[in-house]
Amino acid sequence: MQFKSMVISNVELSPCYFRMRMTAPQDLGTSLPGQFLMLKVTESIDPLLRRPFGLFDVGTFQAEYDETPHTYVEILYKVVGKGTRMLSALHHGDGIDLLAPLGKGFRLGEKGEEKILVGGGVGLAPLYYLAKALVAQGEKVRLFAGGRNRDDILCITEFERLGVETYVATDDGTLGEQGFVTEVLEKHLGAGQRIFACGPMPMLGAVSRMAEAHGVPCQVSLEAYMACGVGACLGCVMPGANHSDQTPDYRCVCKDGPVFDSFELKWS
Amino acid sequence: MHKPDMSVEVAGIKMRNPVMTASGTFGYGAEFADYLDLESIGAMITKGLSLKPKAGNPTPRIVETPGGMLNAIGLQNVGIDAFIAEKLPYLKNVQTPVVVNLYGNTLEEYGEVASRLDGLPGVAGIEVNISCPNVKQGGIVFGTDPKAAQEVVRLVRKSTTKPMIVKLSPNVTDVVSMAIACAEAGADALSLINTLTGMAIDLDRRRPILANVTGGLSGPAIKPVALRMVWQVAKNVKLPIIGIGGIMNGRDALEFMLAGATAIQVGTASFLDPGAAQRIAREMEQYLTENGIESVSSLIGALNA
Ligand SMILES: Cc1cc2nc3c(=O)[nH]c(=O)nc-3n(C[C@H](O)[C@H](O)[C@H](O)COP(=O)(O)OP(=O)(O)OC[C@H]3O[C@@H](n4cnc5c(N)ncnc54)[C@H](O)[C@@H]3O)c2cc1C
Ligand SMILES: Cc1cc2nc3c(=O)[nH]c(=O)nc-3n(C[C@H](O)[C@H](O)[C@H](O)COP(=O)(O)O)c2cc1C
Ligand code: FES
Numbered sequence: 001m002q003f004k005s006m007v008i009s010n011v012e013l014s015p016c017y018f019r020m021r022m023t024a025p026q027d028l029g030t031s032l033p034g035q036f037l038m039l040k041v042t043e044s045i046d047p048l049l050r051r052p053f054g055l056f057d058v059g060t061f062q063a064e065y066d067e068t069p070h071t072y073v074e075i076l077y078k079v080v081g082k083g084t085r086m087l088s089a090l091h092h093g094d095g096i097d098l099l100a101p102l103g104k105g106f107r108l109g110e111k112g113e114e115k116i117l118v119g120g121g122v123g124l125a126p127l128y129y130l131a132k133a134l135v136a137q138g139e140k141v142r143l144f145a146g147g148r149n150r151d152d153i154l155c156i157t158e159f160e161r162l163g164v165e166t167y168v169a170t171d172d173g174t175l176g177e178q179g180f181v182t183e184v185l186e187k188h189l190g191a192g193q194r195i196f197a198c199g200p201m202p203m204l205g206a207v208s209r210m211a212e213a214h215g216v217p218c219q220v221s222l223e224a225y226m227a228c229g230v231g232a233c234l235g236c237v238m239p240g241a242n243h244s245d246q247t248p249d250y251r252c253v254c255k256d257g258p259v260f261d262s263f264e265l266k267w268s
Numbered sequence: 269m270h271k272p273d274m275s276v277e278v279a280g281i282k283m284r285n286p287v288m289t290a291s292g293t294f295g296y297g298a299e300f301a302d303y304l305d306l307e308s309i310g311a312m313i314t315k316g317l318s319l320k321p322k323a324g325n326p327t328p329r330i331v332e333t334p335g336g337m338l339n340a341i342g343l344q345n346v347g348i349d350a351f352i353a354e355k356l357p358y359l360k361n362v363q364t365p366v367v368v369n370l371y372g373n374t375l376e377e378y379g380e381v382a383s384r385l386d387g388l389p390g391v392a393g394i395e396v397n398i399s400c401p402n403v404k405q406g407g408i409v410f411g412t413d414p415k416a417a418q419e420v421v422r423l424v425r426k427s428t429t430k431p432m433i434v435k436l437s438p439n440v441t442d443v444v445s446m447a448i449a450c451a452e453a454g455a456d457a458l459s460l461i462n463t464l465t466g467m468a469i470d471l472d473r474r475r476p477i478l479a480n481v482t483g484g485l486s487g488p489a490i491k492p493v494a495l496r497m498v499w500q501v502a503k504n505v506k507l508p509i510i511g512i513g514g515i516m517n518g519r520d521a522l523e524f525m526l527a528g529a530t531a532i533q534v535g536t537a538s539f540l541d542p543g544a545a546q547r548i549a550r551e552m553e554q555y556l557t558e559n560g561i562e563s564v565s566s567l568i569g570a571l572n573a
Contacts, residue, residue, distance in 0.1 A: 002303055002542060040540060045335050045488050045516070049539060099542065227330050227337060228539040230303075232295035234315075234341045235330035248323030250344065255299075 001027065007094045008061075008072060010087075014151040016079045017122070018088050019056065022096060024073040031058050032105025033130035034196075034221055034259040037073065038229040039087075040097040047083045052226050052254075054126030054198070055101065073100065076125040076154060102229050103258050106130055106219055108137065109194040116216075117143045117164075118185055118207050120199020121152050126221055128155060130196060135162045142167065142188070146181025146203070150174040182206045189214040197221070208262030218262040224253040231255030239266040272556035273563035274549070276310070278508045278531050279431035279456035281365050281392050283310030286525065286564060287549040290512055290535035291316055291369035291395060291435075292341065293486075294545075296355040297362060303542035309549060310531060311365040314355070316397050318370070319377050319384075321347035326479040331468050336487030336514070337536060338466050340480035343371060343400070348384050356390050365392035367433065371400045375410075378420050382427035393431035396424050398450075399439070399462040411437035411462070414449035425454035433510065436460040438490075438497055447501040458501060459510035459533065461494045487536040488514040495527050502528020502569055516544070518551025525564065526571040 008021040038050035053075040060069035079088050090096065109115065115134050117127045124145055134141050142165045147153050149172050156166050168176025169184045177184055182203060189210060197207045198221035211218035224236035231252045238257070240249035243266050251257060251264070274285040288311040294300060297312050306312065324344025331338050346355065351368075359366045368391050372378035378396065385391050398411035398420055410416045421434055434450040436443060438461035447458055463484025468477040476482075494513025502509050511524030512533040521532045537544040556564060 047332060048335060048337060048487055048536075049332050097541075225328050225330050227339075227536075228293075228299075228542070230295070230299045230542060232293065232299045233330065233339070233539060234292075234324065234344050235339060237324070237327060237329070237344070243323075245323055248321060248344070250324065 001025070002097070002099050005073075005096050005098045007090045007092055007096060009092055010090050012088070013076075013154055017076065017151070017154055018079070019074060019076050019155075020087070020090070021072050021074045022098065024058070024071045024098070024100070026071050028058055028073055028100060029060070029071050031055055031073075031101035033133050034105035034126055035101035035103050036126070036258060037075070037098050037100035038102060038226070039099075041083045041086045047086075049227055050099065050229060051083045051087070052102075052229060053077055054221065054258075055129050056125045057129050057132070076122065076128070078122040099229055103254055104256065106196055106221070106259050108134060109217070111137065111139070113139070114193045115139050115141045116185070116188070116193050116195045117141060118181065118195060118197040118199070118203075119143065120146045120181060120203040121148070123197075123199030123203075123221070124154055126198050127196065128158060131159055131162055131164050135164065141165070144169070144181050144185045146170070146199070148172065180206075182210065186210055189216055191215065195219070205267045208267060211262060219259050220262050220265070221259045222253050222257055226254055229254045240264055241266050272553060272561060273565070274553055274556075276530050276565055278510060279393060279433060281311060281367070281431050283365060283531065285310045285549045285552065286531040287521065287545050287552070288313055288367070288510065288531055288533045289538065289545050290533035291397065293535040293538050296359065297366075298358050300538065300542050304546040306362045307364050308546045309364060311367055311392065312359070312362075313367045313369050313395055313533065314351075314359070315345050316343045316369045316371050317345055317348055317351055317381060318343065318372065319348055319381050321345065321350065328478055329480070331477045331483070333466070333468055333485065334489065336485050336489030338468055338478060338483035338485055339463070340478045340483035342480065348381060352388065356388070360390035366390060367393045367395050369395040369397055369435070371397040372420075373400070374402065374404050375419060375423060379423040379427045382424045386428040386430060391430060393433060394424070394428060395433040395435050395459060396420065397435050397462065399435070399437035409437065409439070411446070412440050414445055417446060418449045418453040421450050421453035421455055431456045433457045433459050435462055436497075436501075437462050438493060439465050443497045444500050444504045447505045451505050451507050455507060457508045457510060458505065459512055460497055460501065461490070461513045464490055464493065486514070488516055490514050491520065495523060498524055498529050499527040499571070515548065518548050518555055521548050521552050522555060522567060525567045526569070528569040528571070530565070530568050
């Protein structure tokens with residue numbers, strides 16, 4: 001759905017990373033972890049296109065002025081360019097136009113499996129809402145978070161507060177183990193698990209290969225350049241596993257994803 | 269004042285208002301049903317259709333540029349069989365004319381797609397995209413050579429009894445001679461403009477941003493070029509014209525009508541605002557009401573110039 005929202009808060013968590021809370025219609029409360037939203041940073045034509053962000057959290061809050069619970073949606077974002085820079089300048093009370101929820105979310109899997117979340121950098125964002133849903137189902141959840149340095153590792157205490165066991169790896173060793181998060185992950189993989197991963201493509205490729213080698217089912221959440229977010233422009237496609245020029249099999253990240261089973265995709 | 273008359277007719281296609289959705293920016297209609305009332309717009313034009321399914325280009329396929337975007341989708345589409353089986357049944361239930369945009373990789377293919385669509389209920393008309401490379405002739409674009417364009421239009425004319433709109437490419441030195449060539453070959457209406465060929469470069473990586481290197485520019489950035497071309501063609505060709513290019517609101521749309529367009533298409537605007545087509549129709553009507561104009565068709569070509 002498309003709706004006008006209001007910024008409730010927009011807080012800098014670490015250099016370049018912000019967490020923004022916005023008002024949302026009640027219906028958004030049923031959004032699935034892994035779904036995303038698209039927002040128009042400005043009413044002007046620069047930047048022109050909407051920007052996509054995963055749902056970091058959806059919940060309700062009590063306002064001071066009345067008793068009824070109000071729905072909010074949160075995103076966790078990194079400032080990387082013009083749009084996110086403008087976003088970071090928004091304040092409480094500013095209006096913003098949203099499309100949400102978009103895309104297909106994570107399927108939570110079967111009860112009793114150990115749930116393994118793997119996040120690279122800002123890829124951590126959609127995993128928090130997922131962790132909440134899994135914990136609410138009574139699942140055991142472990143999080144593997146990776147980044148270049150300690151500033152890239154966000155909201156770990158929030159995950160821990162949910163009861164999630166966390167493992168951290170950074171390229172420079174400023175937080176957790178030094179190295180790739182996938183190296184840490186590999187030591188903990190085994191039967192009876194299910195993986196949910198979000199992050200840069202090389203990381204997702206490594207995770208999906210590892211998952212296959214260990215026979216662990218794995219879902220990945222992808223990013224792509226998007227224009228429409230609703231499956232109309234065909235700008236955001238990824239080749240499916242059996243794609244070739246003769247038998248084209250492109251999947252829309254916005255509509256068929258952003259979450260895919262890792263075996264659905266072609267990993268070059 | 270009573271409500272202004274918003275209806276227009278293009279090549280025998282009767283529309284409740286002049287707002288059509290541009291090919292490739294509105295999917296097959298269903299994608300937008302959650303965001304607007306499909307029965308509030310004038311007509312829908314579907315994604316460029318070819319005989320066989322088409323894979324399209326590798327990614328990145330789109331990139332934003334100041335006031336616009338470049339796309340090199342590569343005309344990915346489901347092909348005519350899947351279109352008829354999977355997309356058309358839905359569209360038939362919507363009480364809004366559906367115009368099918370089509371193209372061919374060869375001259376013959378244009379004719380085949382057109383004849384397959386001829387006689388199909390639920391297809392109000394066709395729009396022929398001539399901004400495609402002729403695979404058999406070294407990739408020269410049909411729509412940039414008046415002779416090649418004429419061949420395509422003649423062949424499609426023979427292959428269909430449906431109203432035929434020919435969509436012109438702006439990537440030419442003289443759009444008027446292209447328009448005249450297509451009119452002579454039997455077009456019932458002309459739509460313009462398709463995207464302007466452009467390019468974007470990543471300085472630091474020293475690489476083109478699009479996998480296809482070049483792409484088509486659309487959005488507000490191209491509106492002045494589109495207006496100029498519509499105005500030039502309208503002065504020189506008798507056929508009804510459909511104006512396209514960077515239309516974001518009702519005022520933009522009405523400017524195209526003043527320049528000589530009978531109807532307009534909304535493209536990139538639907539990406540920023542999935543309800544854009546309906547909103548633009550409403551804004552046009554509002555303008556007429558506020559200015560005491562009784563019918564939108566009275567504005568066609570009414571520019572004081
Ligand atoms: C489904 C989905 C979910 C996302 N979730 C989040 C999230 O939760 N938090 C977050 O911080 N970011 C997320 N992103 C990425 C985010 O959309 C981009 O970082 C943002 O659009 C950049 O806008 P900008 O104007 O600041 O950058 P621009 O000025 O447009 O570009 C700056 C740089 O960012 C890169 N970039 C731009 N757009 C994208 C994109 N769509 N995907 C990947 N890289 C891009 C460009 O390559 C460029 O190098 C998500 C993307 C998708 C597709
Ligand atoms: C992503 C995208 C895909 C397009 N696909 C087609 C197509 O398949 N056939 C066609 O004739 N035009 C296609 N176009 C061109 C549009 O129909 C329109 O002519 C152009 O975008 C200019 O209008 P705008 O500035 O309002 O977007 C496409 C444009 C975009 C942005
Ligand atoms: S963003 Fe347009 S199809 Fe996915």
